[in-house]
Amino acid sequence: MTATTRTASRTQMVYDGLRADILSGVLRPGSPLRLQVAADRYQVSMSVLREALTRLVEHRLAVLTPNRGFRVVEVSRADLLELGELLQLLAGLALEKSMRLGDLRWEARVVSAHHVLEHTAQLHQDGSPTDEWVRAHADFHNALGEACGSPRLLDYLRTLLHSSELYQQLAGTPDVDMAEHALAEDRELMVLATTRKTDEARALLDRHVQRSVDWLLDNLPVED
Amino acid sequence: MTATTRTASRTQMVYDGLRADILSGVLRPGSPLRLQVAADRYQVSMSVLREALTRLVEHRLAVLTPNRGFRVVEVSRADLLELGELLQLLAGLALEKSMRLGDLRWEARVVSAHHVLEHTAQLHQDGSPTDEWVRAHADFHNALGEACGSPRLLDYLRTLLHSSELYQQLAGTPDVDMAEHALAEDRELMVLATTRKTDEARALLDRHVQRSVDWLLDNLPVED
DNA sequence: AAAAGCAAGAATATCGATATTCCCTTGCCT
DNA sequence: AGGCAAGGGAATATCGATATTCTTGCTTTT
CATH class of the missing domain: 1.10.10.10 (Winged helix-like DNA-binding domain superfamily/Winged helix DNA-binding domain)
Incomplete structure (x- = not known):
């Protein structure tokens, strides 16, 4: 026993x-x-x-x-580019469907996840991002798509977001401009999603992902 | 031993x-x-x-x-709809990238897969589709995206195509009109892909998937 | 001296048995 | 008679050991 x-x-x-x-x-x-x-x-x-x-x-x-x-698994620039492309396409689709189908509970979930994100310490004392913040960031983006009603899409999005956590962890410390800009975009994303401004939200999400990938590409400590 | x-x-x-x-x-x-x-x-x-x-x-x-x-796994109409939506989006993306990046070897692969498809007996004597044909059909659609250079996308497409095989198996015998129309579309798809007519190819693939899903919805022996 | 073959060690892949959980029946209590 | 609880049986989940494969370094041969 x-x-x-x-x-x-x-x-x-x-x-x-x-x-x-x-x-x-x-x-x-x-x-x-x-x-x-x-x-x-x-x-x-x-x-x-x-x-x-x-x-x-x-x-x-x-x-x-x-x-x-x-x-x-190994990481690579090529994989990061593919990851970004798929995230734009699929996170965008999930967000759009969620905005069309989501009810008040979904809005509450988004607001809640964003609140946690905004009030979680982003950086350790040595400047590296905290695990909690990376997790909260992924959870917020997860929440944005959670009312899409498509289980396959959500499952696959989760694995894509996990991979993106890996790249964020490896890229290390973001500079202050980057961090603040990302936070501002997250807040605007939350507002646009809960007020159902579909086109603006998708466009912003695209830029948000693109900016993250570009920054990660510049800061990844890998050669290939 | x-x-x-x-x-x-x-x-x-x-x-x-x-x-x-x-x-x-x-x-x-x-x-x-x-x-x-x-x-x-x-x-x-x-x-x-x-x-x-x-x-x-x-x-x-x-x-x-x-x-x-x-x-x-259980099947459902909701899942089939989601499957079709993701196939349109992702198979379309893979096809577009393949047409942009594919070389002569890819064209040969597509032509080859289509040749097998066209010369494989589609129906058993009792009218049900043969396993070989369903497999050849999936293999052809797989080939269309194989030069896209995106491993994640290809892997996920494969799982989606496998699920679609399951639905085809369950839906049983296609009527003659449907079968011939699908074959004609596959041939045109092969031609458009190898002659790099990007927009036409994507539009046709969308219609091809949509038609399949609509037919499957009408012929699925499930209630929910 | 270089290359091929061999053998020992380490790590993985596979197996059959044991422990645990769940379901369904039976019996008891109200 | 109905409902609940304990027990038996079946299926799953987990384990530790065995078999297989790969690597590495040494020996042997040319």
Whole structure:
């Protein structure tokens, strides 16, 4: 008899833990994920560990090479560009549908997520962004699309946003201008969404994503 | 010592087998996937079976309810509508990028896939579509986007096309008008793509998808 | 000296068994 | 008679061990 979980499966907990470790930089891109080591670290057997890793692979946060094991996914400028393109297209679609279909509860969810975002400390004392802020930022953008009524779209958007968290983590400290401008855009986005100004909101979201990608491209510490 | 595979992992083979069985209708939507039964059927242990099933869940061909096991995914009109919307948007994007970036090898790939499609028997003697034709049709549409240079987009398109295979399988026998019209559109699509008529090709692809979805909606044997 | 072959070690992939959870039946209480 | 609770059976979830594969460095051969 062991102290067993009553709420979430072990696989789910390990998946969450691994994803958090990748997105926070504890596990660096490209580094191998040794099964025995990870199994000890997370106190689970290799079966559940492999199941969690398999899900990470499908979400493009890890890579599996047959008979050579799992590694944390690599990043690249090309992938970042693709990520931005898909985010513009799909986050825009989700936002538009949400503005058409969303009710008052959705508006409240958006306002709530934005409130958290605005009142979460953005930077550590050393200037790097806090995990909490990155998470709150992703959650706000998630909320914008949550009333779109399209489960597939929402699922895929979530994986895209997770990938974007990885790039933000790697790019490090944003300069003050960039940070303040992004915050102002987020606020305007919240206002436009809840007042159903569809075209303006989509246009602003496009610019918002474009600006983020451009900044990340300039600050990514990778060559290719 | 057992006769071991030298080419693909067991998980990959089981995944391919399960997907084929779902898409060909051997495993019906909503039916439970008993682990022990499936493990015996595919001659593998539960670990590799669970890993294959986990991938199927991520690709939306199966569903996992904690402590209640895996089931084949359910279909619905709402999901089909969403599928069509995403296919129009993303297959259109992939096609456009391929027409911009594709070289002669891509054109050859498209022509080749279309040749196979055109010369594969479309219907069984009982009037139902053959698995080979459904597969060839999906492969042709896959080829159209293959030069887009966007791995994420291509991966996701593949999962969307797999889901569409499931709906086609369930809808059963197309009438002769529908079948011939679709074939004519596929041929025109091939011509427009290889002659780089971008706008016409996208417009036609949109209509092609829309027509398919409309027909599937009329012929799906589901209520909701 | 260079290249091919071999062997030892390490890591992954797979397996079969055990522990846990859930469902359904049976019996008891009101 | 109806409802609730405990128990048996079946299915899932998890584990630890075994088999397989890959890497690496050494030996052997030309």
